Amino acid sequence: MSNPPLDMAIYNESYDDYYSDIDDLSQLCHLEEAFAFGVILSSTLYLLALLFSIVGNSLVLWILVKHENLKLLTNIFILNLAASDLIFTFSLPFWASYHLAEWLFGEILCKTMTAIFLIGFYSGIIFITIMTVHRYFIIVKPLSTLKSKETRYGILVCVIIWGVSILASLPELLSTEVKPQNQGEHVTYICDHKSDFWRDVATYQQNVFFLISLAVAVYCYFHILKALLKSKTQVKKRTVKLIFTIVIVFLLSWAPYNIVIFMKSLKVVTFANCERIRHLNYAFYVCRKIAFSHCFLNPIFYAFVGVKFRRHLIKLCCSQF
Numbered sequence: 001m002s003n004p005p006l007d008m009a010i011y012n013e014s015y016d017d018y019y020s021d022i023d024d025l026s027q028l029c030h031l032e033e034a035f036a037f038g039v040i041l042s043s044t045l046y047l048l049a050l051l052f053s054i055v056g057n058s059l060v061l062w063i064l065v066k067h068e069n070l071k072l073l074t075n076i077f078i079l080n081l082a083a084s085d086l087i088f089t090f091s092l093p094f095w096a097s098y099h100l101a102e103w104l105f106g107e108i109l110c111k112t113m114t115a116i117f118l119i120g121f122y123s124g125i126i127f128i129t130i131m132t133v134h135r136y137f138i139i140v141k142p143l144s145t146l147k148s149k150e151t152r153y154g155i156l157v158c159v160i161i162w163g164v165s166i167l168a169s170l171p172e173l174l175s176t177e178v179k180p181q182n183q184g185e186h187v188t189y190i191c192d193h194k195s196d197f198w199r200d201v202a203t204y205q206q207n208v209f210f211l212i213s214l215a216v217a218v219y220c221y222f223h224i225l226k227a228l229l230k231s232k233t234q235v236k237k238r239t240v241k242l243i244f245t246i247v248i249v250f251l252l253s254w255a256p257y258n259i260v261i262f263m264k265s266l267k268v269v270t271f272a273n274c275e276r277i278r279h280l281n282y283a284f285y286v287c288r289k290i291a292f293s294h295c296f297l298n299p300i301f302y303a304f305v306g307v308k309f310r311r312h313l314i315k316l317c318c319s320q321f
Contacts, residue, residue: 039099045289046096049296053089056299057082063312073134074243076154080161081127081246085295088120092292102188107178110191114176118169119162120295122209126161128250129213135243136220140227168209172202203265210258217247245301250294257291260284 060082068075091113094105103110175198180187193199224240260283 041285041289042099043096045293046092046099049293050089050092050096052296053085053092053299056296057086057089059313059316060299060309061086063309063316067312068308071151073154074131076151076158077127077131077134080158081124081131081298084120084123084127085298086120087116088124088295091117091120092295098191103178103191104189110178111173111176114191115166115169115173118172119165121206122165122168123161124294125209125213125250125254126164128247129216130157130161131243132217132220132247135240136224139240140223168205171205172198175202200265203261207258207262210254214251214255217251221247242301246298249297249301253294253297254291256283256287260287 061079064070064075064079064082070076070079094109094113095117097104105113172193175194176191177194178189178191181190193202221244224244228240260280263280264284
């Protein structure tokens with residue numbers, strides 16, 4: 001997932017090397033409608049995602065802290081995942097404003113919002129992967145778990161995950177800057193990578209993280225499902241159902257986006273036809289909005305799949321009315 005700069009800026013920057021003698025590639029391929037579509041869709045859905053994510057993930061944090069046992073690894077990971085979704089969410093108003101105009105917030109906030117965005121993404125994907133692995137050990141290899149040390153291990157694992165997420169965001173953070181871009185007689189400012197090389201590095205790094213998460217999820221749930229076919233424990237099945245739903249929603253949200261950004265990184269080597277480029281840009285806008293909406297989907301599935309969460313939520317609502 002690339003740094004979320006202005007969509008038109010991404011497109012023009014990506015193809016400058018191939019069309020250096022053309023002032024405006026968007027006019028060449030008549031992409032104005034696609035750009036307008038992306039601006040409207042982005043600004044609207046980012047603000048909706050902001051609202052639903054803050055409300056939903058705040059409820060998750062409140063219920064976990066007030067009603068759940070935070071010494072359990074599963075709850076520790078869910079709490080950190082909700083925090084990760086909130087961190088990701090806090091960057092959305094800046095990107096929504098960016099899509100409507102230009103980058104108005106200076107280079108420090110450009111780098112800061114890029115960092116917040118990326119740390120939220122990387123921590124989210126790692127926490128979901130760790131939750132899957134944890135559930136694998138509990139069900140497939142229960143004798144390997146050390147429950148007396150769960151809290152200590154949980155805190156240590158979370159610290160490591162946040163550290164890895166920060167380190168993973170550094171290359172893209174350091175390669176992001178505010179730079180001017182000519183648009184006719186006007187000069188606008190974009191928050192973007194220094195070069196196509198760094199944009200591609202960021203794309204491939206995010207692809208690798210996603211593919212590793214996908215491989216781990218497939219391996220773990222294959223063995224988990226095999227073990228559950230031999231088990232009659234309903235509690236285990238309910239917990240696995242919740243974690244499985246979270247993982248599947250994450251993968252379905254981010255898989256199309258990772259495919260599209262990889263295809264965009266190939267540039268006109270593969271997509272030299274204007275019609276293909278236009279379709280790819282529409283796909284990019286739609287898939288990115290699906291991916292970004294993930295930050296508020298987890299609380300919804302907690303409510304529908306998580307029995308205890310739904311019970312606490314109903315109790316909270318009844319006490320307010």
